[in-house]
Amino acid sequence: MDIFMEIGGYRVSLKEPMDRQCFIWPNKRFEPFLTPRSGYSDITITVRITKTLPTLNKGELIFDSGVGLWKLYDNASDGFLIESCLPGSGRLLSQSKVSRDFSSIQATLREVRPKNSTRTGWTPNNFLNPILETVLQLKLAREGGVILHSSAVLTGEEALLFCGPSGAGKSTIADFFLDRGYTVLNDERVIIRKTNNDFTAFGTPWTGSSDLFCNRHGKLKNLFLLRQGQTSHEINQVSQPQMIAALMQQTYLPYWDAVGMSRIADFFQEITETRGCLGLSFVKSPDVVDFLNEKFLAHTR
Known part of the structure; x- marks a missing residue:
């Protein structure tokens, strides 16, 4: 599945290459920001859906949202790591490796299965909130x-x-x-x-x-x-x-x-x-x- 959007003048591309089941998409808040396929992206996101999240060397904790939503780590030469939790549960939902210039995100998401569904998959909104917003904030700070x-x-x-x-x-x-x-x-x-x-x-x-x-x-x-x-x-x-x-x-x-x-x-x-x-x-x-x-x-x- 490919998603292309533009927010604040930044072109964003999101790719989930295994074409896993996608729930609650398009989301009404993001639908107006969707764009046709673009040859160039300011922020490129690759998403991998998995049953369990890997154990990673997180690096130094440099920011904690304080409400069980997300944490930011400085992962030295590998850039940054953002961990986010499923809202309202505190359960770890995703791990995202972010490049130093905030132009590339390699994300691993834990698969979910909504009620009344027999299949597992993912919900883009659980990733875009707060990961994309956080990366945009950091990128904007650096770029004006x-x-x-x-x-x-x-x-x-x-x-x-x-x-x-x-x-x-x-x-x-x-x-x-x-x-x-x-x-x-x-x-x-x-x-x-x-x-x-x-x-x-x-x-x-x-x-x-x-x-x-x-x-x-x-x-x-x-x-x-x-x-x-x-x-x-x-x-x-x-x-x-x-x-x-x-x-x-x-x-x-x-x-x-x-x-x-x-x-x-x-x-x-x-x-x-x-x-x-x-x-x-x-x-x-x-x-x-x-x-x-x-x-x-x-x-x-």
């Missing part, structure tokens, strides 16, 4: 970009991005824009990359509570740090150090990777210099769309 805990909407060919912690209102404001006919890139995780000497926001398959996503992108117009308002919508200026600190808190940081950390810091430094440092306090009312439209938008959808 992030997956940001944020929502984003398209306004014509441009994008407004709303960043903040859980409960700040990312999904809520995305819902308000959707109801007004705007396209929502994502309500939880957005890729930001520098392309053609400018910043671009991309939709991703990894969603929040509103389950809003699409495979589109737009030039980043404005970036807002969200807060819950009390009585009215307000825009306020945020200091650059405060804005950078807030952005750093809302992205995955590879603390073990000095190069990646430095490039993320430089990335946020440049994005705050060129897109400003704005805070948005808003009350839970759909007229926040009108408020932003009057101040920042050209009445485009």
Whole structure:
């Protein structure tokens, strides 16, 4: 089985050469990102399905998600090793050897048998979450970009991005824009990359509570740090150090990777210099769309 997709401008190819039984695919979140067969891939994944996972020399543990989902090991000359568990069970599901430049993944997955099935096989979604997302985060850190805990909407060919912690209102404001006919890139995780000497926001398959996503992108117009308002919508200026600190808190940081950390810091430094440092306090009312439209938008959808 071959799967080809594009996420955040990266072309990804996944090959399972034994053509084992595949369950729950296409997945609704990944289907919009599927593409025709491509001759070139930025990330190449080869998957092997097995009854038991091999015993490997893991190397040094450098990151643990802390919730029984995945662990990252530095496997010296062999690159990196990512181990992931079946969600909700803690049972080891996959082992993925990742090249140093994050362009190649050799994955071994434990076979599964869903209820009411007489055959064993595999579920791509169990691999793509979280392995592909993790590798994209690491690759972006090295190459100039992030997956940001944020929502984003398209306004014509441009994008407004709303960043903040859980409960700040990312999904809520995305819902308000959707109801007004705007396209929502994502309500939880957005890729930001520098392309053609400018910043671009991309939709991703990894969603929040509103389950809003699409495979589109737009030039980043404005970036807002969200807060819950009390009585009215307000825009306020945020200091650059405060804005950078807030952005750093809302992205995955590879603390073990000095190069990646430095490039993320430089990335946020440049994005705050060129897109400003704005805070948005808003009350839970759909007229926040009108408020932003009057101040920042050209009445485009």
